[in-house]
Amino acid sequence: MSVLVYAEHDNHQLKSETAKLVNAASKIGGDIHVLVAGSGCEALAQAAAKIAGVAKVLLVDNEHFSHQLAENTADLLVEMGKDYSHLMASASTTGKNFMPRVAALLDVAQLSDVIDIISADTFVRPIYAGNAIATVQSQDTIKVMTVRASAFDASPESGDAAVATLALGGAAKGAQFVAEELTESARPELGAAEVIISGGRGMQNGENFALLEGIADKLGAAIGASRAAVDAGFVPNDMQVGQTGKIVAPQLYIAVGISGAIQHLAGMKDSKVIVAINKDEEAPIFQVADYGLVGDLFEILPELEKSL
Amino acid sequence: MKILVPVKRAIDYNVKVRVKADNSGVDLTNAKMAINPFCEIAVEEAVRLKEQGIAEEVVVVSVGDKSCQEQIRTALALGADRGIQIDTEEKLESLQIAKLLAKLVEKESPGLVILGKQSIDSDNNQTGQMLAALTGMPQGTFASKVEVSENSVKVTREVDGGLQTVALDLPAVVTTDLRLNEPRYASLPNIMKAKRKPLEVIPAADFGVDLTSKVTVLKVTAPAQRAGGVKVASVAELVDKLKNEAKVIS
Ligand SMILES: Cc1cc2nc3c(=O)[nH]c(=O)nc-3n(C[C@H](O)[C@H](O)[C@H](O)COP(=O)(O)OP(=O)(O)OC[C@H]3O[C@@H](n4cnc5c(N)ncnc54)[C@H](O)[C@@H]3O)c2cc1C
Ligand SMILES: Nc1ncnc2c1ncn2[C@@H]1O[C@H](COP(=O)(O)O)[C@@H](O)[C@H]1O
Numbered sequence A: 001m002s003v004l005v006y007a008e009h010d011n012h013q014l015k016s017e018t019a020k021l022v023n024a025a026s027k028i029g030g031d032i033h034v035l036v037a038g039s040g041c042e043a044l045a046q047a048a049a050k051i052a053g054v055a056k057v058l059l060v061d062n063e064h065f066s067h068q069l070a071e072n073t074a075d076l077l078v079e080m081g082k083d084y085s086h087l088m089a090s091a092s093t094t095g096k097n098f099m100p101r102v103a104a105l106l107d108v109a110q111l112s113d114v115i116d117i118i119s120a121d122t123f124v125r126p127i128y129a130g131n132a133i134a135t136v137q138s139q140d141t142i143k144v145m146t147v148r149a150s151a152f153d154a155s156p157e158s159g160d161a162a163v164a165t166l167a168l169g170g171a172a173k174g175a176q177f178v179a180e181e182l183t184e185s186a187r188p189e190l191g192a193a194e195v196i197i198s199g200g201r202g203m204q205n206g207e208n209f210a211l212l213e214g215i216a217d218k219l220g221a222a223i224g225a226s227r228a229a230v231d232a233g234f235v236p237n238d239m240q241v242g243q244t245g246k247i248v249a250p251q252l253y254i255a256v257g258i259s260g261a262i263q264h265l266a267g268m269k270d271s272k273v274i275v276a277i278n279k280d281e282e283a284p285i286f287q288v289a290d291y292g293l294v295g296d297l298f299e300i301l302p303e304l305e306k307s308l
Numbered sequence B: 001m002k003i004l005v006p007v008k009r010a011i012d013y014n015v016k017v018r019v020k021a022d023n024s025g026v027d028l029t030n031a032k033m034a035i036n037p038f039c040e041i042a043v044e045e046a047v048r049l050k051e052q053g054i055a056e057e058v059v060v061v062s063v064g065d066k067s068c069q070e071q072i073r074t075a076l077a078l079g080a081d082r083g084i085q086i087d088t089e090e091k092l093e094s095l096q097i098a099k100l101l102a103k104l105v106e107k108e109s110p111g112l113v114i115l116g117k118q119s120i121d122s123d124n125n126q127t128g129q130m131l132a133a134l135t136g137m138p139q140g141t142f143a144s145k146v147e148v149s150e151n152s153v154k155v156t157r158e159v160d161g162g163l164q165t166v167a168l169d170l171p172a173v174v175t176t177d178l179r180l181n182e183p184r185y186a187s188l189p190n191i192m193k194a195k196r197k198p199l200e201v202i203p204a205a206d207f208g209v210d211l212t213s214k215v216t217v218l219k220v221t222a223p224a225q226r227a228g229g230v231k232v233a234s235v236a237e238l239v240d241k242l243k244n245e246a247k248v249i250s
Helices: A017-026 A042-049 A070-081 A093-106 A207-219 A227-231 A262-268 A297-306 B037-051 B066-077 B094-108 B127-135 B188-194 B235-245
Strands: A002-006 A031-038 A056-061 A086-090 A110-114 A116-119 A122-127 A132-138 A143-147 A162-165 A175-182 A195-199 A222-225 A252-256 A273-278 A291-294 B002-006 B009-011 B033-035 B057-064 B082-087 B112-116 B139-148 B152-159 B162-169 B172-176 B199-203 B215-221 B230-232
Touching: A002 A017, A002 A070, A017 A031, A017 A086, A017 A143, A031 A042, A031 A070, A042 A056, A042 A162, A070 A093, A070 B127, A070 B139, A086 A093, A093 A110, A093 A143, A093 B094, A093 B127, A093 B139, A093 B152, A110 A122, A195 A207, A207 A222, A207 A252, A207 A297, A222 A227, A252 A262, A273 A297, A273 B235, A291 B235, A297 B235, B002 B037, B002 B094, B009 B066, B033 B037, B033 B066, B037 B057, B037 B066, B037 B112, B037 B139, B037 B172, B057 B066, B057 B094, B066 B082, B066 B188, B066 B199, B082 B094, B094 B127, B112 B127, B127 B139, B127 B172, B139 B162, B152 B172, B230 B235
Parallel strands: A002 A031, A002 A086, A031 A056, A056 A162, A086 A143, A110 A143, A195 A222, A195 A252, A252 A273, A273 A291, A291 B230, B002 B057, B002 B112, B057 B082, B082 B199, B112 B172, B139 B172
Antiparallel strands: A116 A122, A122 A132, A132 B215, A175 B162, B009 B033, B139 B152, B152 B162
């Protein structure tokens, strides 16, 4: 048995998901190899080598992978994957993009968003926006899955694996990178933050998100949003938390002016402590909140910032 | 150009499901069913491309038993031209659905296939990518903008860090994200008209695809419930609780 873990990164930084995936992989048993595929990403292979439990890091570093397009990333994993019993990627927009292709080309099923590993062939994953939890068994020769990183602790940084460079991979057929517009932020990423404060439709406009920023500064928090806030153009799409946005599980999640629709809850209800601030005392968000404060966010937020 | 839009019959997004007492699955008895929301966005996008004169025909397809004809009719009422039901009583996995769709792509030769990014029941987010792989088409997943030109399509994708734009040779596969468009409502005259639009039924067995899956669901359970919390009366009380009771801030 051996597991190939696809490292989550942006060529500059190894994302915190990678060490969480390695921990998930360790529950399967067998050797764990980490694949770092990108461009100008050699330093990341060194970082991956430090993750405890990793037996070997495989580095594929060439310009074809500078944007990790699905078409050629999938081909690379299909080529390498035949030697492994399990292939694992983060359930990020990168992993979700190429992993189903890998599975289809290997003629096996793909398991999405695995949150627990019972044994080498039995896995747990949420369905229906997390309102039901399925335990599934796979008899496929190669188990291909995306893993919800927030469901696993990170493997510590005490490893010292060897790095092997592989000359593999070609251009993406039929697809070309054109441009990207990445949100610049000095704050922690939603997936890595210990504290998240999110705003919903109740924030009324984008400018009012400044009320969350003062608090986020004091708590070292990331800022998230509901779909309604994103759809209304208050904030960019990458801030959406929920069934179809980012799934988070920080130590503290503060929901401000968010009603608590099932799709939003799906993205944050595994947070350790939840705080809800809402003027409607009947809002469903209070059913999952450890601490609820009923009132007008425009009065509460400035006071909260001052008292931190 | 012809656009193929696979649509799935799924539980209405407002319904909160309950797990069956015997843990065999979720209880869908009498549950309100609808077109999966992401598929509705896919239909809308295809219809808009037709209205702009970019597409000539919009074909919707659903894999399922007879009941999914209801969702095909809804898509026809929203402006699709013709429907296909790939008839099966079995509950198929994404790979098997993608294999059936790949056969249909061979037969229909669409210039573009637009799917939803995700079914809100299985939460799989797989079928479009698998179809692209099986047919050798490039893919633009999680689309928030689609611009079709002569031989290619430019797709702006919602990714974790923001937005990414890719250009794909046609034919290509696109999967929709929430902000691609806002689907229209079907008007009564269009609902009436949809009843007369062609709807072909093809038995899944006719495609000669192996429909067995190696994945079995052992059990379906309810998620852990959060213990009910408390209401606090003031900001001061909240901060005190977070510091001294929950110990999540210092
Ligand atoms: C297919 C699909 C996928 C979806 N995916 C997601 C997803 O990933 N994430 C997501 O979040 N949603 C998602 N949704 C949308 C979801 O169903 C809800 O529509 C959305 O979460 C509502 O956002 P909201 O709570 O900000 O807005 P609303 O429901 O409008 O709630 C606003 C809240 O603000 C409160 N409020 C207003 N003014 C104040 C004030 N001055 N002070 C205090 N409180 C105030 C109100 O009492 C209300 O509770 C999805 C929907 C569909 C159909
Ligand atoms: N039974 C089905 N019939 C037709 N299309 C489907 C079916 N299942 C999934 N799809 C398509 O694939 C998309 C993604 O579904 P999934 O991979 O199941 O999350 C859906 O939004 C549909 O466009």
